[in-house]
Amino acid sequence: MSSIPANLRYAESHEWVLDNGDGTVTIGISDHAQESLGDVVFVELPEVGRALELKDEFGVVESVKAASDLYAPVAGEVIAVNEALEDAPETLNESPYEDGWIMKVRLEDATQLDDLLDADGYEAVASADD
Numbered sequence: 419m420s421s422i423p424a425n426l427r428y429a430e431s432h433e434w435v436l437d438n439g440d441g442t443v444t445i446g447i448s449d450h451a452q453e454s455l456g457d458v459v460f461v462e463l464p465e466v467g468r469a470l471e472l473k474d475e476f477g478v479v480e481s482v483k484a485a486s487d488l489y490a491p492v493a494g495e496v497i498a499v500n501e502a503l504e505d506a507p508e509t510l511n512e513s514p515y516e517d518g519w520i521m522k523v524r525l526e527d528a529t530q531l532d533d534l535l536d537a538d539g540y541e542a543v544a545s546a547d548d
Contacts, residue, residue, distance in 0.1 A: 420450035420544060423515055427531055428540035429491035431473075434515065437531055438522070443492060446519040447479060447510060450544040455481035458510045463499040464521055470494060472530065477520065479510065488520065492530045498522040 426434045432451035436444040452458065460480040470476055470490040477488040499521045503509055510518040525531075535543065 420448065420453055421515070422449070422537045422541050422544070424537040426515070427491075427534035427536065428543070429489065429534055430543050431489045431491070432544075433488060433491045435491050435531065435534055436519075441528065442497060442522055442524050443494075443531070444519045444522050445491060446514055447488070448540070448544070449514050450547070451479075451486070452511050452514045452518075454547065455479060455486060456483040457481055458507045461503040461507045461510065461520070463501070463503065464496045466496050466499055468496045470496060470523065479507075490523075491534055492523060493526040494523040495526075496521050497524050 426436055428434050432448045434446050434448050438444060458479055458481050462478040464476040470493055472490060472493045474490045475487050476490050479486050479488060500519050
């Protein structure tokens, strides 16, 4: 079974969200998502400064098996992207919850975090995919 850290929130589209406690969040893809994709070979990152609406497509992860769109689990402004992924996209496979983060967002509405899944809820979604 994939790793599902309890301190994160999850979207059904397999993005994870870490509340940084300062009105910003860090976003990436789950261990389950990277396992399903296989070896990641390219990550399309959003532009810093971009305003995201909830469920906006913000990027793409391409692997040897497939390409998968990424969707914003919360609304807000992109304030940072993990540029290291441009040269080392395999980091998403190696460290999806730490070094493989994709972007940081200044939240438009922090209550949107309450609408995301907790670890148990996400485990049920991920198990249904298998």
